[in-house]
Amino acid sequence: MSSRSHSNDDLAASLPSPWPKSPVLQAAYRARSAAADLAPLPRSVKDDALLAIADALVVRTREIVEANAADVARAREAGTAESIVDRLTLTPERVRAIASDVRDVAGLPDPVGEVVRGSTLPNGLDLRQIRVPLGVVGIIYEARPNVTVDAASLCLKSGNAVLLRGSSSALHSNSALVTVVRDAVGGAGLPADAVQLVPGESRESVRELMRARGMVDVLIPRGGASLIKTVVEESIVPVIETGTGNCHVYVDAQADLDIAVAVLLNSKAQRPSVCNAAETLLVHRDIAADFLPRALDALAAAGVTVHADDRVRELAGACGTKATVVPATAEDWETEYLSNDIAAAVVDSLDAAVQHIRLWSSGHTEAIVTTSQPAARRFTQLVDSAAVAVNASTRFTDGGQFGFGAEIGISTQKLHARGPMGLPELTSTKYVFTGDGHVRG
């Protein structure tokens, strides 16, 4: 600390000297400086920059798609799975869709400046709690180039600078996208360093980000469980844990069977690879004999394999379903399949379902299907997850579906943000109190 010199000449004075040697920390310091410039900007200036980004993405589609083709070719050479290659691929249509998302963000209200609380204190002081940007947001993510632009637009709109640490397998795509975004940001008169790709493809660059407390205000890891675990365990920068979704559908003793089948099928099979898809079915014993034959046939028709406890297997055998039913082990209860698989168990009561969920859930989304108001009330009270669905599919836990516009991730931790994170979740607050010479007695 004492290596910092004291000078008040200009903004550079609020950066430490000597200038750090690490390119990652240099990027963080430039982001910090850009964040100071962004914080007081009014909405119209930020929206103009966002619209300039959207225009530039469309105008420069060709260079983006060409850069992306290099990543795609390299991924294919490396024998990458087609589903991952598909997520990596940018077409002109997809670039237009990304640009359209940026325009949507421009249309969202600006969270910065919102007065969250305000009052006049008994002594006459005016107290206001006001939303302010977090400052510098670091995002660590995998090979999805659309995240690059989504994160940049959400951070800009909320007055934050962003450090983007994408996957090396999307490096050409991300470089092209960030070049286009930075040119547009600079052209709109804002600091281009508000959006930066973190230099270096090695794990070391992630490690440096995780140590940059005081320079980076929050790290949001998006991606696989091992990446998230590493960041949560090693970062001294505050982290928001995202994403793992071991979601449950519980069918209560009293339930509309049509709704139960529809909610189960949509939760599991509408898009199995995403975090808000269901991974476990729990059925109350009183309705199991009525519900399971229909449910198993519906799952069979959707190509879903059922990893079942003894009671589900017994009923499956008795009803002669065509479903593929295999024995469940303890591991099935905690697995996020992200595939056409579901674990299934019969439970003795609603409370037993809640206990199962408390024990095994990742805290993302749990659904109850019931016609009983007391059961719905008890389930929503006792389940301790980011979202609880009543007679609705788990698939609705999503920033877009919730009406937040875009989302920067889905928090499965309790601090700061829980569930889908939109623009307000990218802010902090500041108290301002105003008097006329007030002192404490």
Place this chain on the structure above:
Amino acid sequence: MSSRSHSNDDLAASLPSPWPKSPVLQAAYRARSAAADLAPLPRSVKDDALLAIADALVVRTREIVEANAADVARAREAGTAESIVDRLTLTPERVRAIASDVRDVAGLPDPVGEVVRGSTLPNGLDLRQIRVPLGVVGIIYEARPNVTVDAASLCLKSGNAVLLRGSSSALHSNSALVTVVRDAVGGAGLPADAVQLVPGESRESVRELMRARGMVDVLIPRGGASLIKTVVEESIVPVIETGTGNCHVYVDAQADLDIAVAVLLNSKAQRPSVCNAAETLLVHRDIAADFLPRALDALAAAGVTVHADDRVRELAGACGTKATVVPATAEDWETEYLSNDIAAAVVDSLDAAVQHIRLWSSGHTEAIVTTSQPAARRFTQLVDSAAVAVNASTRFTDGGQFGFGAEIGISTQKLHARGPMGLPELTSTKYVFTGDGHVRG
């Protein structure tokens, strides 16, 4: 994880097997179980328990004061500074005051159940974002027995279980207080394990708390800078950083000199040992020759030593003040004195003051004294601290002063909570969405 057995019999089923050997983790598991019981409790039940605690503290004052006397005697034997012995000491009056604080917490609104956001989505789903308890709150603190009861009452009121890791030098006091609190909590029909002293006096017990991710939802370190640094750097449980206050008073070019002197003196000298006391004075060059002679005399009268830059020292020499003025080094700009000392510098502009603050402040509270509306606006916009005071003492940044009732600490980080933390800051939220068979298309 796979060592956990699958069973739905009772609440114990939601705890891992085998039962942990570590007493700290056992306490955490018991807290988790208690937290599940507390979460759905209505306000009246929690308030009854709080009032029972307050009554018990008064009734059992004698055993509390006797236990405290043992700690005080040991502290005196160890040659502990009288100011610390004073903070450790409990008298019957102080116990009554602590009980009165508990009654105040009972009178505060219950944050749990508050609907933070609510809407009906375009597809007809009813979406509600509802405040819920965090779960298990861990507090690590120094030898202030009043914190034991404050933390317990705030956590109970907000539906959280609390793990109290106090200082070994207050062990007898904390044990007596927690015994009284637990007896009252149990007597009111709530789980006594909602309030537990963390077993073990060694650093190892702190280390175990910091590793208990998934069992402890947040750790709040209160105390010295080194304790806070250790917890921030080593914990994988989410942390809220509290407390360090390198607060600034900036006297602008246009300022009412009477107000400037009053705010400076109150900010610095009304209670120098606390985090919201001012540690640095910045004076605009245009008002320095008028303001500093009066300010230095006032500081001299209050017994404050001034650590001054060259320009302040020059003016001090010219005006012949009786103040003790010593040369400032770079270290003075970053020091939280917590004593009758203040650093002082002349700055060339409001922006230069902001740069100084951005460089050296701990992000707690900064005050501007000005009669210029544009200056007040620019200062409050550009200063990036938890609180900004306009023509008011820095000493007002306090949960009690802000009308939050008690406070569990003052956050100097940006995530989750910033500034004084009251009951809402001890909560998370949960989304509940209700449909009638809604599925995603």
